[in-house]
Amino acid sequence: MSPTEPSGAAHGAQGEPPDGPATLNLRLRVWRQDGPEAPGRFETYEAAGISPDASFLEMLDVLNERLTLDGQEPIVFESDCREGICGTCGLMIDGRAHGPQKGTATCQLHMRQFSDGDLITVEPWRAGAFEVIRDLAVDRTALDEIIAAGGYISVNVGAAPDANLVAVPKEAAECAFDAAACIGCGACVAACPNSAAQLFTAAKVQHLNLLPQGQPERWARTEAMVETMEQFFGSCTNHGECEEACPKEISIDFIAWTNRDYVRAKLKNRKLAGQS
Amino acid sequence: MIGSLDARLPEGPLEDAWTNRKFALRLVNPNNKRRFTVIVVGTGLAGASAAASLGELGYRVKAFTYHDSPRRAHSIAAQGGINAAKNYRNDGDSVYRLFYDTIKGGDYRSREANVYRLAETSLAIIDQAVAAGVPFAREYGGLLDNRSFGGAQVSRTFYARGQTGQQLLLGAYSALMRQVAAGAVDLHTRAEMLDLVVAEGRAAGVVVRDLLTGEVSAHAGDAVILATGGYSNVYYLSTNAMMCNVTAAWRAHRRGALFANPCYTQIHPTCIPAGDDFQSKLTLMSESLRNDGRIWVPRALDDTRPPERIPEAERDYYLEERYAAFGNLVPRDVASRNAKAVVDAGRGVGPLRNGVYLDFSDVLARDGADVVRTKYGNLFDMYERITGEDPYRAPMRIYPAVHYTMGGLWVDYNLMSNVPGLFVAGEANFSDHGANRLGASALMQGLADGYFIVPYTVGDYLAGRLGEAGPGTDHPSFAAAVSETDASIARWSAARGSRTVDWFHRELGRIVWDHCGMSRSAAGLAKALAEIPALREEFHADVCVPGSAATLNQSLEKAGRVDDFFELAELLARDALEREESCGGHFREEHQDAEGEARRNDDRFAHVAAWEWAGPATEPIRHREELEFQTVTPTVRSYK
Numbered sequence A: 001m002s003p004t005e006p007s008g009a010a011h012g013a014q015g016e017p018p019d020g021p022a023t024l025n026l027r028l029r030v031w032r033q034d035g036p037e038a039p040g041r042f043e044t045y046e047a048a049g050i051s052p053d054a055s056f057l058e059m060l061d062v063l064n065e066r067l068t069l070d071g072q073e074p075i076v077f078e079s080d081c082r083e084g085i086c087g088t089c090g091l092m093i094d095g096r097a098h099g100p101q102k103g104t105a106t107c108q109l110h111m112r113q114f115s116d117g118d119l120i121t122v123e124p125w126r127a128g129a130f131e132v133i134r135d136l137a138v139d140r141t142a143l144d145e146i147i148a149a150g151g152y153i154s155v156n157v158g159a160a161p162d163a164n165l166v167a168v169p170k171e172a173a174e175c176a177f178d179a180a181a182c183i184g185c186g187a188c189v190a191a192c193p194n195s196a197a198q199l200f201t202a203a204k205v206q207h208l209n210l211l212p213q214g215q216p217e218r219w220a221r222t223e224a225m226v227e228t229m230e231q232f233f234g235s236c237t238n239h240g241e242c243e244e245a246c247p248k249e250i251s252i253d254f255i256a257w258t259n260r261d262y263v264r265a266k267l268k269n270r271k272l273a274g275q276s
Numbered sequence B: 001m002i003g004s005l006d007a008r009l010p011e012g013p014l015e016d017a018w019t020n021r022k023f024a025l026r027l028v029n030p031n032n033k034r035r036f037t038v039i040v041v042g043t044g045l046a047g048a049s050a051a052a053s054l055g056e057l058g059y060r061v062k063a064f065t066y067h068d069s070p071r072r073a074h075s076i077a078a079q080g081g082i083n084a085a086k087n088y089r090n091d092g093d094s095v096y097r098l099f100y101d102t103i104k105g106g107d108y109r110s111r112e113a114n115v116y117r118l119a120e121t122s123l124a125i126i127d128q129a130v131a132a133g134v135p136f137a138r139e140y141g142g143l144l145d146n147r148s149f150g151g152a153q154v155s156r157t158f159y160a161r162g163q164t165g166q167q168l169l170l171g172a173y174s175a176l177m178r179q180v181a182a183g184a185v186d187l188h189t190r191a192e193m194l195d196l197v198v199a200e201g202r203a204a205g206v207v208v209r210d211l212l213t214g215e216v217s218a219h220a221g222d223a224v225i226l227a228t229g230g231y232s233n234v235y236y237l238s239t240n241a242m243m244c245n246v247t248a249a250w251r252a253h254r255r256g257a258l259f260a261n262p263c264y265t266q267i268h269p270t271c272i273p274a275g276d277d278f279q280s281k282l283t284l285m286s287e288s289l290r291n292d293g294r295i296w297v298p299r300a301l302d303d304t305r306p307p308e309r310i311p312e313a314e315r316d317y318y319l320e321e322r323y324a325a326f327g328n329l330v331p332r333d334v335a336s337r338n339a340k341a342v343v344d345a346g347r348g349v350g351p352l353r354n355g356v357y358l359d360f361s362d363v364l365a366r367d368g369a370d371v372v373r374t375k376y377g378n379l380f381d382m383y384e385r386i387t388g389e390d391p392y393r394a395p396m397r398i399y400p401a402v403h404y405t406m407g408g409l410w411v412d413y414n415l416m417s418n419v420p421g422l423f424v425a426g427e428a429n430f431s432d433h434g435a436n437r438l439g440a441s442a443l444m445q446g447l448a449d450g451y452f453i454v455p456y457t458v459g460d461y462l463a464g465r466l467g468e469a470g471p472g473t474d475h476p477s478f479a480a481a482v483s484e485t486d487a488s489i490a491r492w493s494a495a496r497g498s499r500t501v502d503w504f505h506r507e508l509g510r511i512v513w514d515h516c517g518m519s520r521s522a523a524g525l526a527k528a529l530a531e532i533p534a535l536r537e538e539f540h541a542d543v544c545v546p547g548s549a550a551t552l553n554q555s556l557e558k559a560g561r562v563d564d565f566f567e568l569a570e571l572l573a574r575d576a577l578e579r580e581e582s583c584g585g586h587f588r589e590e591h592q593d594a595e596g597e598a599r600r601n602d603d604r605f606a607h608v609a610a611w612e613w614a615g616p617a618t619e620p621i622r623h624r625e626e627l628e629f630q631t632v633t634p635t636v637r638s639y640k
Helices: A009-015 A056-069 A141-150 A170-180 A187-191 A198-209 A218-232 A241-245 A253-275 B014-024 B045-057 B095-105 B112-131 B164-181 B247-254 B287-291 B318-322 B332-347 B361-367 B369-387 B442-463 B476-493 B501-516 B522-542 B554-578
Strands: A024-033 A040-050 A119-123 A132-134 B037-041 B060-064 B185-188 B191-199 B202-210 B216-220 B223-226 B265-271 B294-298 B356-359 B396-405 B422-424 B607-612 B621-626
Touching: A040 A056, A056 B501, A141 A198, A141 A218, A141 B164, A170 A198, A170 B164, A187 A198, A187 A241, A198 A218, A198 A241, A198 A253, A218 A253, B014 B112, B037 B045, B037 B202, B045 B060, B045 B164, B045 B185, B045 B442, B060 B191, B095 B112, B112 B442, B164 B185, B164 B442, B191 B216, B191 B247, B191 B476, B202 B223, B202 B476, B216 B476, B223 B247, B223 B442, B247 B422, B247 B554, B265 B287, B265 B332, B287 B369, B294 B318, B294 B332, B318 B332, B332 B356, B332 B396, B361 B369, B422 B442, B476 B554, B501 B522, B501 B554, B522 B554, B554 B607
Parallel strands: A024 A119, B037 B060, B037 B223, B060 B185, B223 B422
Antiparallel strands: A024 A040, B191 B202, B202 B216, B265 B396, B294 B356, B356 B396, B607 B621
């Protein structure tokens, strides 16, 4: 079908009567935990009369308003931009990081993906490096540690040459961009049976390693970031669950390239050591 | 009581003004820099770039963010791009032209010297960002690509797919993390500033609450930089992130910092229309879509036919008809007001009749779906995820939404507020956009302030403080600020009324949107000024804040923020009422010409309104800073 061909089906939502489609009645099994040291448990809640046009987080907002008015404490979950770009949100929904829709962060998941009567299980990211703070909120500062170890190009403000001085092949720029699209949500870690952070780390390493500007620090960066990652996270055994869960659909090819760079970094740095 | 407002504008011709000022600014020698502590609140584009730059220079920096990581600041959401007068396209751009476009776009309500400096600094920003690894779009030859954006007639916008803000923030964040690793910046995450400490007439530190433990602590610094963003969420529904708030800026205002032009708010024309009451925020669809999409509504009232059944002759392409020269690319304020006019007239589309069509069928027929996908694929996907409708087959529905606030804390040319030692950067200040911000200019301003202006001007301030030990946290002003903060938290966490914080925020948003939104009138603003304090009283008496203050408690966080929004909303309405003219994003119904175009009043209102806090339930004091135009002549902004 050509893109401009009129299609009645595509206008379904617009053609609806003003009262809109039927609402959903759902049951939610939600992980509740008062603090990092406290034991956790599942609680079951009814979420009735939910619009299919609501986002998953708006559905939780509605539930939280009801809990508050019932004298209960609302469920703690984190979100900010609600446009799928800041990486703050992230829930395990029925055992899948960010839920059933591929390439979609939790905040962009809408209730039309679910059916009336569904029982939905909602959990926080599960990983040793991501301590549960409360309910569905976890601590992801280990990801910042990896960046602090070398996820930058050392260029002081004021020292930069003209932006067009160095040409970057379009293909390299595009590939670096594919890696740079990582939003740091941690879904890759949550989805991995080993709680490895290889996809996150590889995306950050390759974003810079693929660019001419990133070459001077390429080997030191790779070594430092990979080894910092290993202090916090498990090891990659090529399950590929990370790529499947990634809301930005970042390719695991970056992991292979980073492994290659890491081996070369070890050789390069040994050579440097021999020269000193 | 504040004396006269001195903007400390530079002398001499605009072209040399910033160079001369930089030479006049005093320096702090490298050994002395490490004696000074600079506090930076907010780690978005402006805050992260300022903290990183100051760290590189050798100052001791303490940076605070309420996020779990600096990378999450709402700068990430800017889609379209960043302007710079590089003239890489040989199409006649120059620093002067960017200056001219920006001051005209701001409807002649900004300072010439500030805007010129912004245009001048734009060049170095692109260099810095590219060197830091920001993956801007490139041509096949490997050089940077540019596009025309937001109605500009030259191609000066640098972009990174639809994620320019995200990529620029990652650049600034990586520079910041490098300084964190080097020990130059002490980064405090999940720490929300709740008060500014003013001691001996100067900004001396901040009071912050640890969002995980609830612990309230005081931090002393020789200078304080606020880079805490804008206040669009006073409308409840806006394109801002859920946590964006005015609290840091507002608490500084209550401590004496002037708040300038709060009524200058920007309504972005291309957002997805609101759904129902559950709607928590609005989503922007990049303005770049207006380059190819055609905006229309049915000519007939109450036409409920699906769009493809409405023949060409019965469609009203109202922007193209009314503004022959700019068509669908008129500035944001003009596009927004026109959308409101057709929807108010009963010609809105969609289930709630609250949108207009943005139709891509022409470009799809001309260039094919693949070309369109390359340009706008991520935006089309996002639209489909949110609405469940496929924009390759049916036109998008869009409607204006609050997006950016040009108003903010008053600052002089050095970006220092009237409180000595308190600097304000990025969207949190009022400095460069006048009454309307042009597309792709917000990222430019945030980075100009953070990378290239504040590092110089803070140094000048500190040079004057050499040998004078600032008041430490043992000064009584710190204890007083901490105990006021404690008392306020205790009051909120004891609130067990019958309505949620969000309920009050939504109701407040409705009042502000209805009366201080795209179009404002004396009667509506007077109504808002009556309704806001009444609702605020109800908020204090009847809000429910469950849970304890000694733990992560999101209701408690929101309660304090919403309380500040109430006070700001009142000031916004008051400012809008006093400004009896239409300019940029501020449209007063009483001040329009026969065709409904905005009518400015330069004789009475070519000034900045800077408001002084006079205490709770007391009328604030309006100060004026006259705007003088020596290089450009204010004219009627016409896009016909």
